[in-house]
Amino acid sequence: MGLHxxxxxxxxxxxYAITGKISEAIAExxxxxxxxxxxxxxxxAGIAINExxxxxxxxxxxxxxxxxxxxxxxxxxxxxxxxxxxxxGAVGGSQTVIVRDGKPLLGVWQDIYFCEFDGPRxxxxxxxxx
Amino acid sequence: MGLHxxxxxxxxxxxYAITGKISEAIAExxxxxxxxxxxxxxxxAGIAINExxxxxxxxxxxxxxxxxxxxxxxxxxxxxxxxxxxxxGAVGGSQTVIVRDGKPLLGVWQDIYFCEFDGPRxxxxxxxxx
Amino acid sequence: MGLHxxxxxxxxxxxYAITGKISEAIAExxxxxxxxxxxxxxxxAGIAINExxxxxxxxxxxxxxxxxxxxxxxxxxxxxxxxxxxxxGAVGGSQTVIVRDGKPLLGVWQDIYFCEFDGPRxxxxxxxxx
Numbered sequence: 575m576g577l578h579x580x581x582x583x584x585x586x587x588x589x590y591a592i593t594g595k596i597s598e599a600i601a602e603x604x605x606x607x608x609x610x611x612x613x614x615x616x617x618x619a620g621i622a623i624n625e626x627x628x629x630x631x632x633x634x635x636x637x638x639x640x641x642x643x644x645x646x647x648x649x650x651x652x653x654x655x656x657x658x659x660x661x662x663g664a665v666g667g668s669q670t671v672i673v674r675d676g677k678p679l680l681g682v683w684q685d686i687y688f689c690e691f692d693g694p695r696x697x698x699x700x701x702x703x704x
Numbered sequence: 705m706g707l708h709x710x711x712x713x714x715x716x717x718x719x720y721a722i723t724g725k726i727s728e729a730i731a732e733x734x735x736x737x738x739x740x741x742x743x744x745x746x747x748x749a750g751i752a753i754n755e756x757x758x759x760x761x762x763x764x765x766x767x768x769x770x771x772x773x774x775x776x777x778x779x780x781x782x783x784x785x786x787x788x789x790x791x792x793g794a795v796g797g798s799q800t801v802i803v804r805d806g807k808p809l810l811g812v813w814q815d816i817y818f819c820e821f822d823g824p825r826x827x828x829x830x831x832x833x834x
Numbered sequence: 835m836g837l838h839x840x841x842x843x844x845x846x847x848x849x850y851a852i853t854g855k856i857s858e859a860i861a862e863x864x865x866x867x868x869x870x871x872x873x874x875x876x877x878x879a880g881i882a883i884n885e886x887x888x889x890x891x892x893x894x895x896x897x898x899x900x901x902x903x904x905x906x907x908x909x910x911x912x913x914x915x916x917x918x919x920x921x922x923g924a925v926g927g928s929q930t931v932i933v934r935d936g937k938p939l940l941g942v943w944q945d946i947y948f949c950e951f952d953g954p955r956x957x958x959x960x961x962x963x964x
Contacts, residue, residue: 577737577804607837608964609871611739611800615811617755623927624919625877634909634916635923642772642902642920649764656764659754660772663765663795665923667753667814670800670871670930672962674837679960681875684927700809702802704738707867707934741869741930745941747885772902779894786894789884790902793895793925797883797944800930830939832932834868 576603576703584690584697589622589632593685596671596678596701603703606676613668613700618658618692620665621699626685639664639691658692665689673703706733706833714820714827719752719762723815726801726808726831733833736806743798743830748788748822750795751829756815769794769821788822795819803833836863836963844950844957849882849892853945856931856938856961863963866936873928873960878918878952880925881959886945899924899951918952925949933963 578599582590592612600610612621625631643660651659669686672679678686688699708729712720722742730740742751755761773790781789799816802809808816818829838859842850852872860870872881885891903920911919929946932939938946948959 577802609739609869609962611802613800613802613809615809615814617753617761617811617813622923623877624923628911628913630910630912631877631916631919634906634911635920637906637908638903638916638920641904641906643768644771646764646767646771648767650760651758651764652760653758656761656768659761660765660768663752663754666796666926668800670873670928672837672871672873672960679873679875681877683877684875700802702739707932739869741932743930743932743939745939745944747883747891747941747943773898774901776894776897776901778897780890781888781894782890783888786891786898789891790895790898793882793884796926798930830932832869 578701579698581698584693584695586693587636587690589687589689591685592688596686599701600673600703605673605703608673608704610671610673610678611668611702616697618655618662619697620662620667620689621669622665622687622689623669623684625683627683655692661691708831709828711828714823714825716823717766718820719817721815722818726816729831730803730833735803735833738803738834740801740803741798741832748785748792749827750792750797750819751799752795752817752819753799753814755813757813785822791821838961839958841958844953844955846953847896847950849947849949851945852948856946859961860933860963865933865963868933868964870931870933870938871928871962876957878915878922879957880922880927880949881929882925882947882949883929883944885943887943915952921951
């Protein structure tokens with residue numbers, strides 16, 4: 575029913591391009607015009623769409639997110655990864671893209687990324703096309 | 705047509721688990737494979753997906769969001785709740801989840817939350833399944 | 835197939851109300867009950883839903899986002915617009931709204947905005963209704 579699951583291994587933190595997998599899932603679904611939802615079932619990793627050209631942008635995104643959501647003396651969560659929960663929430667746990675002519679409708683500078691904030695881990699994400 | 709409306713009463717601020725309502729809406733819709741959109745019609749309250757195990761995570765999320773979007777001397781909005789608008793925008797006013805086997809496809813640590821940043825209030829949210 | 839493209843010219847930064855265009859796209863699609871996705875194909879401009887009543891809220895949102903994601907000495911991206919990438923990512927590159935009775939289901943205080951963080955530019959956005 576147009577549902578795909580993918581797995582990946584992540585490092586400590588990072589943006590991992592997954593646009594190729596999304597294109598593959600859409601092609602396999604046979605849907606030509608519709609919607610595609612990419613969903614992370616994790617609470618310290620999310621899905622983002624951002625620039626694909628200069629890898630320094632991903633470096634700056636990680637730096638800017640750490641700066642916006644730093645460790646707080648008042649944090650209570652014993653696992654010590656609350657900033658990862660905050661950063662995953664800020665980028666969002668899913669993205670929705672439009673499907674046109676059997677492909678994801680993205681801008682020329684856009685790629686879809688799996689965003690790890692609390693690795694290294696075995697992670698997965700789901701792609702639903704309809 | 706698979707559209708449900710729910711109401712809740714909130715405190716000053718907080719994350720309120722609504723996964724049970726979402727599961728109920730999906731079951732009532734009869735949709736087995738599809739998408740479900742949870743939408744907040746408010747501008748100082750949003751919808752988030754985050755950890756369900758340790759309530760301290762919700763405490764830390766609220767603290768981290770207040771820290772990232774604090775009161776600013778330069779704010780102009782007379783109502784004085786601009787940080788609530790910012791925090792609601794950061795978590796997002798809606799979430800989209802995949803429906804599989806008539807249930808929301810969530811990670812084991814994920815719950816869906818209604819996020820109040822400017823209560824106490826009478827609030828509502830919509831759930832669309834298709 | 836329910837897909838519309840719109841263009842707009844932006845200033846340096848700002849929130850541009852596009853709810854009228856969304857309503858128009860939904861009406862033209864003929865869809866009465868469903869979903870509508872508004873998507874920005876840009877990486878330094880996003881789509882937000884926030885308060886429509888007091889323009890000071892938009893002023894405060896821009897101020898609060900600049901404060902949360904300021905310039906960092908450690909930024910590497912040569913173009914110098916990493917904070918725009920961060921702010922666009924924080925508001926999100928798309929929004930999903932529910933369609934009811936052939937109209938976007940929004941709260942009375944909500945409008946949909948195209949959010950420019952790195953203008954002035956010629957921009958566009960897509961609206962998919964299904």
